[in-house]
């Protein structure tokens with residue numbers, strides 16, 4: 001096994017699938033010679049050639065159109081949107097077209113596309129780079145939305161995403177790219193899409209979360225433990241569809257839940273999870289399901305990021321609120 | 326048939342130049358009508374901007390500035406075109422086009438605040454007709470058609486000018502902007518600063534078209550390829566585009582061929598991964614400041630002392646602007662909640678109170 005950062009695990013997953021399946025193509029802005037602005041595709045063009053790993057002209061709608069067309073002709077595209085805020089340039093390509101290809105053709109055509117893209121706060125990017133738009137994606141039927149929080153998960157989930165015959169939006173939190181390393185098997189393995197993972201077991205309160213907030217929540221859980229509160233931290237890993245089974249199982253044990261997301265409060269993943277818990281487990285709940293989120297502004301100009309982003313303190317506060325309810 | 330048509334079009338797009346690399350006039354009849362004072366002022370602005378760029382790069386390295394896209398090598402393209410504008414004309418810039426909006430009136434300290442990610446950086450003073458630098462490549466181009474049409478419909482004798490790069494010319498928005506402006510005969514100028522690379526991707530990989538200027542043909546508007554290292558050519562071409570726009574002759578696309586000497590931005594780009602030092606050297610020989618200095622010195626309009634004065638002034642101004650940026654009150658989340666809507670909806674009203682409490686802790 002090797003120690004890898006998340007970005008290395010992501011590169012490794014692409015390398016694995018480029019090797020396994022000659023129809024896999026990796027492309028986007030600056031992904032070829034330059035190896036991507038975060039070096040996610042470092043060395044891949046050299047290893048697999050310019051026909052399989054290549055730069056595109058600068059146009060996100062062009063990139064997804066190309067992916068859809070290549071998908072129709074037997075390829076398995078792994079396209080990159082350089083930063084996920086740029087997805088607005090191709091909302092039609094992603095949510096209007098690839099998401100509906102199977103449906104529109106009555107099941108005859110499909111879009112075996114992985115849309116990889118960095119996103120996420122805390123690294124002081126300019127506007128429209130960090131935005132948490134997973135809720136928007138999750139609201140587009142036909143798309144799966146995956147957000148890994150660890151190097152190990154990233155590799156297994158990305159391989160599964162690439163192998164999936166339907167479009168998967170695979171969002172990579174920038175703050176996690178190089179924040180830590182962990183053991184990642186060099187051989188191939190998959191992690192089933194749509195399955196959450198319990199990152200910490202506990203009996204007093206369930207914290208449902210994903211992405212960078214997994215780590216914020218784990219830190220909060222450590223602090224809560226000092227006060228004798230054992231929090232269970234569930235990492236969704238796939239935010240659409242959500243693994244409600246694992247969540248409900250946990251809530252039956254803890255009778256209390258909070259949902260933590262980096263995104264704004266309104267109409268997001270957390271709202272959906274909270275609603276589903278209420279619908280499916282109301283009789284097991286000792287308190288309302290509370291949310292920890294960012295406020296409903298546009299993603300902040302970077303100088304205000306630190307206060308805007310939910311922090312450990314916010315998680316602890318809400319966890320205690322459902323316990324003291 | 327079709328082959329012949331393409332060749333005919335492509336071969337028409339020769340580069341418009343007035344001053345060659347040695348600072349010699351090669352196109353006497355195109356020399357713009359600029360007074361000695363104006364020529365000197367143009368040079369001052371280029372020298373000043375290069376110093377400011379150097380200072381910005383080093384401030385960024387010290388962690389005292391945020392997002393920054395270097396501009397050295399593009400001074401003629403940026404400042405020559407802005408100099409051809411009227412104060413009331415509108416500029417719709419991309420992220421690199423900060424010099425144009427500062428010379429159009431945005432205070433330098435606000436440009437620094439923008440770089441730091443402070444909302445006051447985007448609060449454009451009322452008498453300055455510029456938009457905030459656009460991050461989304463191409464978004465400003467379509468908006469330019471709208472501003473231009475608006476100016477025309479309001480009876481203003483003004484144009485809207487927008488800037489993008491060679492990469493930006495691949496966006497659908499680029500074609501849409503030109504096409505709309507053409508369809509409405511709106512007084513717009515589209516400038517593509519072709520600095521040869523879009524981050525790492527060379528312009529040759531963006532399109533099968535030999536030039537970017539020829540893309541004007543498809544939209545039915547004027548297009549011109551300009552030596553973007555020649556400030557007089559850029560000025561003259563923009564001036565002409567402006568006059569045509571105001572005389573009802575439609576919009577123009579200008580392709581200014583230039584080079585960015587530095588990295589794409591200060592956020593970890595390494596140009597040695599995709600450019601050779603031979604190419605860097607080749608372009609530095611075309612430097613806009615070197616050739617214009619030579620031209621002005623030959624006319625007796627420029628000296629080393631004069632240049633040193635400008636350098637000192639630029640350094641002082643940058644220092645003062647950073648100081649002013651430092652003194653600006655820190656940005657709060659409540660400020661951001663406040664600027665979301667004209668009238669705060671209930672959810673944000675509640676959050677405003679929550680964050681007020683948080684921020685007072």
Ligand SMILES: Cc1ncc(C[n+]2csc(CCOP(=O)(O)OP(=O)(O)O)c2C)c(N)n1
Nearest residue numbers: 029086460461462490491492493522523524
């Ligand atoms: C819609 C969109 N896609 C991608 C990017 C990321 N990006 C920023 S600059 C850049 C290259 C732009 O190249 P060019 O248009 O030639 O302008 P230059 O930076 O060279 O001035 C890219 C891909 C972006 N900001 N917006």
Ligand SMILES: [Mg+2]
Nearest residue numbers: 490491522523
């Ligand atoms: Mg460029």
